[in-house]
Amino acid sequence: MRAYLPSYQMVTSQNLLDALELFGSEPGVWRPFAGGTDLMVLLEAGKLAHRNYLNIWHLKELRGIEVANAQVTIGALTTYTEIQSHPVLRAEFPMLCQAASETGGLAIQNRGTLGGNIAN
Incomplete structure (x- = not known):
């Protein structure tokens, strides 16, 4: 039986500089999220306490x-x-x-x- 995803916040940066500024302005608050192959499984299982994610999937520099x-x-x-x-x-x-x-x-x-x- 599938569980419901817990509440979390996902934001997307415009570029790498914006992403680095967000990580630097609030250390420890945001975690990077790209492919999500592991994170989505852990989120759904309720095994991640962290709830603030920055989508970096589109950053061509990386x-x-x-x-x-x-x-x-x-x-x-x-x-x-x-x-x-x-x-x-x-x-x-x-x-x-x-x-x-x-x-x-x-x-x-x-x-x-x-x-x-x-x-x-």
């Missing part, structure tokens, strides 16, 4: 894979699907791509983020 000067940078909001399909990662880091393909089902791979996995 998303994507960049390759430059023999260096690869993977943004925190990069999904497992994006990791699996990137040609450089497939060629140079096949074990990372394999791990991404074994993380959850397709819905989790399409929504779950590398940063969310590290944070949780």
